[in-house]
Amino acid sequence: MIWEVFRQEKTGGYHTHCGNVHAPDREMAQQYAAIQHGRRKPTNSIWVVPRDEIGEINDDEVAFGGTTDRSYRWATAYNTTGEDASEVVESEDEQADAEKRRGEA
């Protein structure tokens, strides 16, 4: 049985998928994951999840983000004065970054 393993580096951080382990049950999966995925990198917490319990939808089944042009949703589509509040500037940077990465995907 395969258990997917998610590692959290620091309290409050996300548990990020880092691999899997073969184990007959949860207890053994936890023990193995501690060694296999928590030994060499800073680790605060580990989740083990039976692979069969994970629901997946992929690009073939769903058009993620829709198919029509919705660039109006992006702050970067608008001209700004350059003197906006720092929150707006930050948000704009985040969106520009997200857009860029969306293009790469």
Place this chain on the structure above:
Amino acid sequence: MAATFENPADLEEREQMALSTLLKRLGDDEFVLAERYTEWQVRAPSLESDLALANNAQDELGHARLWYDVLEDLGFKERSLVFEREPSDFRHSTLVELPFEEGNWADPILRSYLYDVAEELRLEALEDSTHPKIADRVRKIQSEERYHLEHAQSWMERLADGDEGHERLQDVLDRLFPHALTLFEPVDSDVEADIVDLGLRDATLEELREEWLSVIVPYLESLDLEIPEIDQTDDDKLEVAVDQEMLPDERGRDGGHTDAWFDLYDEFTRTYRELGRSETTKIMEKPNEQ
């Protein structure tokens, strides 16, 4: 007397002997068990179990290093403790030196269980050692040892659940139990008494053995395993008379070892000898400098 171990150079001969004997018991057990564990590398039942046992072996080597390092305060050198030491000077129990039965995973699992319970108890008895370095290092070691015991017990319970696994565990128990008893044998009874009198460890070997039996016997019985040669006279109270006849011919602690130990010794010292070494390679700082 309590503070004398702060300055190892000032120790009297009797104190030095007690300290070095205790440390050899501790360090040699860990070192030799780790040597044996590594034989399972790439041979364990799955990648995961392989890594888990290799991890435990690494832990044990790290613990041996902590104990050998305290021995170095008494003037010993790493090479004289490991690569250039007379094999008959090693004080480990015969439990850790026996070769594994080929392909029998129940062997390292049960061996680890029998050993790690004893290890847990003797570390507890060292928590308030009059030697400050020993007391300090015990804590470092205990958290790693907890994993070893959990790992062994997880496997024991799963192996005991099936007919074949149960039968294998019983066979291994019959073979290993007498050797596990040597964990509590004296190197020399006067020196062992000194170890306790000087407060280096606060339990005698007999007390540790009683405690060990009171843990392992009910646990093994809960898995329907029979402890060889143990007569329980009273259901409520564990009365186990361990007599000398139950012990194997070689006791390990007194320097008497099985032939398998001398083969293992030849193996791990081979490279050192073949390369004509006279010093060990230093790749890490001493533990107390970390």
